[in-house]
Amino acid sequence: VTLSHGALPQGLLSPPEKRAWWARDDATGEPIPEVQEEFLSFVDTCFTAFGDRVKMWFTFNEPWTLTYLASGWGKAPCHPDLSDQSKDPYIAAHNVLNAHAAAVDLYRRKYQKKQGGKIGITLNSDWREPKTSDPKDVAAALRGMAFALGWFGDPIFGGKGDYPPSMRRFYGDRLPRFTKEQRQLINGSADFFALNHYGSSWSSYSEKPGADTAFAQTDFDGLVQGQSSWLFGAGWGLRKLLQWVHVRYGHPPIYLTEGGWSIKAEDVSSGTADKERALYYYNYTSEMARAIKDGIDVRGYFAWSLMDNYEWERGYLERFGMVYNDYRAGWDVNAPVAQASQPTAGLQVRTRKFSSCWLERVTRENALTHPEDFDGCVKSSIFSGNWTDARHPHCPRKMTVDMTGFNGHVIGANNDSPAGCNGKTDKVWGPLRAAISGGTVVVDFSSIGGSDRLHGFWNNRTKTIDWSDGGFWMPIEELVLV
Numbered sequence: 407v408t409l410s411h412g413a414l415p416q417g418l419l420s421p422p423e424k425r426a427w428w429a430r431d432d433a434t435g436e437p438i439p440e441v442q443e444e445f446l447s448f449v450d451t452c453f454t455a456f457g458d459r460v461k462m463w464f465t466f467n468e469p470w471t472l473t474y475l476a477s478g479w480g481k482a483p484c485h486p487d488l489s490d491q492s493k494d495p496y497i498a499a500h501n502v503l504n505a506h507a508a509a510v511d512l513y514r515r516k517y518q519k520k521q522g523g524k525i526g527i528t529l530n531s532d533w534r535e536p537k538t539s540d541p542k543d544v545a546a547a548l549r550g551m552a553f554a555l556g557w558f559g560d561p562i563f564g565g566k567g568d569y570p571p572s573m574r575r576f577y578g579d580r581l582p583r584f585t586k587e588q589r590q591l592i593n594g595s596a597d598f599f600a601l602n603h604y605g606s607s608w609s610s611y612s613e614k615p616g617a618d619t620a621f622a623q624t625d626f627d628g629l630v631q632g633q634s635s636w637l638f639g640a641g642w643g644l645r646k647l648l649q650w651v652h653v654r655y656g657h658p659p660i661y662l663t664e665g666g667w668s669i670k671a672e673d674v675s676s677g678t679a680d681k682e683r684a685l686y687y688y689n690y691t692s693e694m695a696r697a698i699k700d701g702i703d704v705r706g707y708f709a710w711s712l713m714d715n716y717e718w719e720r721g722y723l724e725r726f727g728m729v730y731n732d733y734r735a736g737w738d739v740n741a742p743v744a745q746a747s748q749p750t751a752g753l754q755v756r757t758r759k760f761s762s763c764w765l766e767r768v769t770r771e772n773a774l775t776h777p778e779d780f781d782g783c784v785k786s787s788i789f790s791g792n793w794t795d796a797r798h799p800h801c802p803r804k805m806t807v808d809m810t811g812f813n814g815h816v817i818g819a820n821n822d823s824p825a826g827c828n829g830k831t832d833k834v835w836g837p838l839r840a841a842i843s844g845g846t847v848v849v850d851f852s853s854i855g856g857s858d859r860l861h862g863f864w865n866n867r868t869k870t871i872d873w874s875d876g877g878f879w880m881p882i883e884e885l886v887l888v
Contacts, residue, residue: 648697681777815837
């Protein structure tokens with residue numbers, strides 16, 4: 407469970423009166439813990455209420471995004487009073503790191519022994535590969551890594567409770583100082599290394615310092631790009647990043663808490679044909695396996711994401727999911743951006759994509775099948791046939807699918823008797839309208855007292871239709887309706 411994923415109540419963040427993580431002493435410029443007490447009260451409540459069940463806690467998700475990108479680079483809040491790139495990100499990061507350390511200290515002192523959980527923080531980083539073997543390019547890439555991932559990783563995992571020495575040299579007085587007590591509290595304040603990683607870039611020396619003062623410039627020559635403007639894939643970049651963490655921080659247990667690939671989709675047909683996403687996961691998982699063989703302690707890899715969803719300032723335009731969401735896109739005058747591409751009311755069907763079915767096969771067989779050797783998800787015709795309902799013994803159902811593969815009907819029979827249908831006193835119903843998409847079917851059961859949008863999903867292991875209300879239908883050879 408992630409305790410803070412970026413958003414704060416307006417009562418805590420309302421510049422210039424309330425500056426939250428960006429708060430500082432206006433006379434000295436030093437960071438001040440304006441909302442740390444409120445944050446600790448919040449996490450204490452969470453530990454008390456849920457700690458008996460939650461065994462993995464994350465204090466913050468992507469503090470680099472929360473502080474650096476949110477200080478003038480487009481992520482919320484990007485308030486004009488908090489967008490001085492020369493100082494605001496570093497004030498915010500300092501306050502976030504101290505709040506993280508205080509939360510971990512609270513958990514370890516008060517809850518960890520009794521509840522048996524672990525706690526850490528989720529960091530994020532791309533990999534920066536030197537564009538050439540020129541020492542200047544190599545040094546630029548190393549600075550880029552240190553000034554991004556090391557900025558947050560070194561205080562927690564570096565053994566000294568402080569920022570990277572190279573950052574101290576390049577940033578000077580712009581980088582706040584930890585007190586002795588703060589260094590002691592923050593050093594080692596994580597039980598594991600949680601890392602979000604998506605893509606890589608080339609890094610080369612620049613005579614200009616750049617926004618991050620790394621004297622480096624990045625490009626993406628020859629790398630495959632996803633739908634997102636910032637996403638360029640390179641599986642070998644993940645392996646090198648894992649090696650960097652492994653060596654720099656003394657071999658910690660690592661969890662890859664996010665990674666994924668965005669693909670544009672105009673409709674369900676194009677949206678579910680996402681072999682490119684499966685290839686991304688195939689390549690990245692292969693490189694992760696190589697890292698594990700090299701002795702790196704990787705404990706897990708979590709895909710972003712299960713289904714298409716709201717992607718921050720990009721709204722619903724970019725799709726990372728393994729399940730296609732038909733948002734029924736239309737006009738929403740209240741939307742802050744992309745008013746013509748907002749979800750509208752109606753039947754929003756979810757359909758598994760190629761990548762979802764591929765990952766199911768990988769999981770079931772415990773083998774990394776190449777996507778080119780996988781036939782894909784089932785077709786909608788899988789639903790056409792005769793079925794029986796486990797909740798209504800001996801009661802038949804028949805589903806038909808039209809030639810488009812997107813529409814169909816269901817007929818069936820029920821009986822109030824505990825013994826189920828008998829072919830004599832059964833109540834025949836239907837036809838009921840069904841919307842079908844791949845391995846998903848949605849049926850309107852409202853005319854017989856059920857849901858008007860009951861979702862069913864093909865279960866490839868049991869060869870049944872699993873319904874969202876907990877029921878399931880099994881195939882039968884013949885149908886008898888009286």
